[in-house]
Amino acid sequence: MKECTDCSIRSKAVNTLSKDEFKFHSENCAELVLEAGETIFKEGQLSSHIAYLKSGLAKINKKGITGSNQILKIVQPSRYIGLQAILSNKVHQYSASVIENSTVCYVDARSFRELIKRNANFAHELILHMCEDEISYFDRFVNVHQKQINGKIADTLLFFSTKVVGSDKFTIPLTRTELGALVCSTRESVIRSLRELSNSGIIKVSGKNFEICKKELLLSISNKG
DNA sequence: GCATTAACCACAG
């Protein structure tokens, strides 16, 4: 088991801790290596821990009344998952799982709350973190509800290309159904949209591998909705 | 009305 002292991807919040506080934090967290598909925590489960994604990629999803799943967000490294657990020791309001091999740090929620009370800078960093999250949820909410399918697909392709991978060639570790759940649409619409984009030469698709050929066009589709 | 869009369904690979 690695110590927090060795951790090169500490959160900004943890970096504000004093020596004692840092020791306290280290004693209350544990690192875990997860394989693609494994769950970080489940909706309805007791939320005794907060997760911090050190490497890899994760998704957050929540069951609706219809029983179908919505993917709320794709989580990138150095982000916390389940920060809402600092509210109280209740249950998680959503599920989280990794979609590629990842390392995750579980932090005890009680000790987290303790540090928030003790250290204002720590709390400040966490508030910033949560504000960023909320803004991104707002953006996604608007995008997903105002754009039509091609715009939404263009958005997510650009998201993975620029934000996640940083290359025009990339793979998306999600099934077509999951892509549908991510953009509030269906598997069929995703398939049709990808085929359209591919037929017009804007992208190349091969299973989960994608390549953006005409970025300008894709950007304009994303912007126009 | 007519056209567009996308969800729903069934079926095939």
Place this chain on the structure above:
DNA sequence: CTGTGGTTAATGC
């Protein structure tokens, strides 16, 4: 799991 129609309901012109 993925891809393909056909059908259907909603929306806009």
